[in-house]
Amino acid sequence: MKTKLIILITFLSISAQAIAQDATTICKQIDQLNTDVLNNIISKKAAATQFAPLILKLKAAPTVAVKHTSWVFPLQGYGASAIGGYKGNGYSAKGYSYFDGNKHSAHPAHDIFIKDKNQDGIDDNTHQPVNVLAVDDGIVIACSNVWSPESTLRGGKYIWVYHPQQNIISYYAHNNAIFVKPGDVVKQGQKIAEVGRTGLNAYKKRSPTHLHFSAFGLNNKFPEPFNPYQQLISSKRS
Template sequence: MRKIVLLVGILCLTTVGYAQSIDRVAACNKFNTFNNLVLEGGVKRADAQKQFRDVIKQIKASKETVEPKAKWIFPLKGYNYHAIGGNGDGYADKGYRYLDGNKHGAHPAHDIFINDKNQDCLDDRTNKPVDVLAIDDGTVVACSNEWEPSSNLRGGKFIWIYHPERNYFTYYAHNQSIVVKPGDEVQQGQKIAEVGRTGYNAYKKRSPTHLHFSTFRLVDDLPVPFNPYQQLKEAKTL
């Protein structure tokens, strides 16, 4: 009898976990669609706030609360903070508004450059693509693996990840290819993409090959950028 009760308990927990996983994926897919609308412009503030509240609620409901890792993993495999453009001076968040979408001003990000003089998206030292890594555990809430040179989308192929233990988002742009999708749970240091040259300005010859990396906290249920330079300096290289 005890074994039957135990088995029923395990089945119930499995069913609940599966249902929560389905809810998380559905919420992330809904958010992904919403984020695409933001890029096109015209989304109302109240609608955006609701979308952020909903997706965070579903993600937190499907995960156990754990202590965040002490330090990040640097977002480019084989690189460290010395690859950040301008020793961090390229970060400028004044005037940024998430709801401005693709037309937003400012540059609330650090561009992290790879060794790629001939701009073929391969590291000149290894002749291989450079992996983009998740800086910490999280859930992919939005991404795009489609981009054409005729597009005016500045981020190109991008990824948004929500990190529930820290309650903030990370954004990775200009990727050559993406290996995750909305709803995926990722582990710290996991490969999520390969560095590329996608995006309206990143595609042009004048732009060296780089990862555009941003971090955001929620203020009044909307993302507000913060400068992650110190965390990047202290991050571990894989």
């Protein structure tokens, strides 16, 4: 009996490792596809053909995720009052298409500003970097920790997190540094990055230091932006 139990435990352990590896492989494929889309080196039709099956595979792969009743605010030490615009009116999704990559139009996002008058990326009150937090449990499907001022990419150092329980994606851009990679399972409130000024426009002096936060639904298997303002204003501060 003891031998059978050991064999069963070993089998379950190996199976869990295989599932995790499968999910990581899928995430790496999505990451590469996202890079190709971002750099406009793949046609929209080809990208759409590849994207949907990958998301379906990832959704079917068991991951450790809990659907919470509310989000955690994506900036530690901050809340809804840091969201730019009057009642979040900086959000505008008209004309946006994920498959336009870096050439996309509109601003399907909320800019969340930190206190940083001298634009050094450090909070004026705490004198520390501001942590970027995962709004809910999920798995990292794409990210980049590389950006230089010569780059024309607008998102700078970014992270895409897929939340299987909600079937949505959250997006965090302009980070100074990121601490996750494709395939990493993240928990709600986990530090995934630090706020920065990376990205074509975010790097310029005219831009106050902020996190660019977006959310996308996947009801049609493709990323379609939705306004997450209500989720943000009702989220828990950390």
